[in-house]
Amino acid sequence: MLEIHSLTKRFGGLTAVRDVSTTIEKGRINAIIGPNGAGKTTFFNLIGGVFLPSSGKILFNGQDVTNLRSDQMARLGVSRTFQATTLFDNATVLDNLIVGHRLRTQSGLMDVLLGTRRLKEEERRCREKARAALDFVGLSHVENRIAADITQEERKRVAFALALSTEPSLVLLDEPAGGVNPEETVGLANLIRKMVKSGLTVCLIEHKMNMIMNLADKILVLNYGEKIAEGTPSEIRANPVVIEAYLGSEHAAA
């Protein structure tokens, strides 16, 4: 689904991502792991359109998307979450989600000024999508809660819902279980499985090894910006290069 060819990103003298090639497989749960500073988030930023690669190519369903911005990627069906989701804290959870479907609407200033039917129709549709997404992540009951008042785990689910309301085909999750306890982590992992079962492809960055080993179909391991291993969880678990990378760094496996 997403083919990455020799992707490289340099920031001045620092090469954050070096010559990484991989495929994000459709309908599967793909994971990216690696010690801190390995370049995982930079990699996400590259495929999500936040950064322009220094060299390399990215193909999404055969289309060259190397130089596209994040909003263009989102419109093509690649959505992402961030480690910290900035919500409008003074509004309700549902209110926050309505804008998620905006990219699929056409209404502009004229529609607003003239109060066209298209605007009303699209606003209704956005609200429905928001509600559906919230329902999918199991948070319908907090629909009217003020966004500032929800828990960290609920916040993570809301971030998922936001990504889902863009009607993506590929979802990039950046540390979806960050700051969440083990029981809640299992819940989020189940949610990710549910997403894939409903037809989405997921690619996530995570540090929690238990979660990744039980969840992922395919794992890509980065270290110092380079790919050092790729394969199924059992292959990765046994891979001496990976073990060395983790033991050699300060990173503590979850």
Place this chain on the structure above:
Amino acid sequence: MDVLFQQVLNGLTLGGVYSLVALGLTLVYGILHVPNFAHGALYMAGAYVAFYLMGSLGFNYWIAMAGAAVAVAVLAVVAERLVFHPLRHAPGLHHMIAAIGILLFLESSAQAIWGADFHRMQTPFTGILNFAGLVMPVQRLLIVIAAFALVVALHLFLKKTVTGATIIAMAQNRDGAALVGIDPNRVAMLTFAISGVLAAVAAVLYAPINLVYPGMGHLVITKAFVIIVLGGMGSVPGAIVGGLIIGFAESFGAFYISTDYKDIIAFVLLVAILSVRPEGLFTKGVR
């Protein structure tokens, strides 16, 4: 030749003043990521304090300058503690608004105390030097020398002393600095104090040429912002080089292009450069 020399001297004078002001601004911005819109008011306050010390209390120029430096340093530290410290976690918009609040307060206070009129500041350096056929007003020469000396002193302080090193450390990595035991509060206060001293000295050096009035900080501060944006936020060399560039551009621009529009030069430069390179001249772009 003589005319050219005048322009060069002018450029150095302006450049010196701008550099001092920009240095104070860039140090504060580099460490606290606070665009201190009130910096122009510190500049103005320096001039007024010196004016008061010389006029009403009869102190001489240098003592008045020292007094102004101390007073403004204190003022800056108070502003840091009372206003910027509580806001350290707030979004940038709040910093800007708060700084504007301080600016407005200081300016109207100055106006309330001394009135809106222009005042002339006395200086013992009214003479003109004649050297090798070149005419040099002493005050301007003084500005250039003093600015240069101060910049060198600051540079030595930052590079050679432990306190200076803590400032640089914090500028590079605030959290890291805290982890190795550097007290961010102390450094913040110190940085503000230094920025205050630089502003006050710049003001007292320049005021005899340019008069003292409540709005005197406006143009200077806006140009200082231009300088640090162009030279790089938090960059000491950037502030110095930028200050000199703007000083020269204005001096030559005023003479060869138009005196009326000379103030626009800095702003037009900013608009032009940022339009082409939104990250500024010296920051490494990330996109």
Place this chain on the structure above:
Amino acid sequence: MKFLDSKTGWMLLLALAIAFPFLAGNDYHLTVMSMAYIYAIATVGLNLITGYTGQFNLAHAGFMAVGAYTVGILTVDHNVPFWIAFALSGFVAAGIGFFVGILSLRLKGHFFSIFTLCVGYIMFLLIEKWESLTHGTVGIIGIPAPSPIAGIEFESPRAQYYLVLFFLVLSVWVMHRIVNSLLGRTFMAIRNGDDLAEALGINLMRNKVLAFMLSVFYAGLAGGLYAGYVRFLGPGLAGVDHTFDMTMYMLIGGIGTMFGPLLGSVSMPWLTQYLQFLQDYRFVVFGPILVLLVIFLPNGVVGTYLKWRARNASRPAVEKTAPHAESANAQAAVSAAVPVAPAQEGSHA
């Protein structure tokens, strides 16, 4: 108390505004209020780009001056009828806003504000020095009052008051529609975070420039009204101190709310009137107040109230579903349809 966002609340305010000339003591009060309304229009505009989209535009007063000078120059120097010149004022400002916007909106946060501060200065200096166009420091005098329409004259203070009020109501109504629409939500998403908004498929530049153009359109329109009202102009109109004034109104009232800028712009001038002795030194008092506000009450009067009310409305949500606080349309129908929260949900702090 759904006072502030229900139709009745606004209707009441409108009724008060219409009745004002009859309640006011004299023409001077009308003048203060009319000027307040003019600046309110501009402040509502500033609120769109700063409060709703998160970019602090320090050149706003410059754009107001552009609108004012459009009217001034066209009517006085070129004998263009007032209403035509006025119709252009917003668009000229928006046109210039487009160019300033595409240059400046690529910059983030502080950079943008510094850039616009410089643009504002350029505007001020240009107005001051370009004497052949703007009459320089002498200013433009003798701007005609708005010409009569269908027999209604606009020379008397009362007629002018109603004219300005009409435009204020129109501006607020349009802004209300914008802010509560998908477009408004788009702007707010940008304010919450550029990266997340872009990841949601929002084209940042296009939307930011749109918000910017809309906001300076309001400024230009206010400027055009100012020209027809005060009838003379000077470069000082573009001064950054006016932008600071409007920022203060916006902050005190409540940044990023509909009612906030209105509350601020209408109440502050009266406050300064009563503190008449402060007139020139108003910032000795307001400066510290601004600082205190930004530290303790950054949401302003209205914002803090809305937050408090939203909290109260959602607190019972754990036991039963309460209607949520924001002013959306079909909330009553929606709340009735949502089921009661199950007991095992637990309570979260």
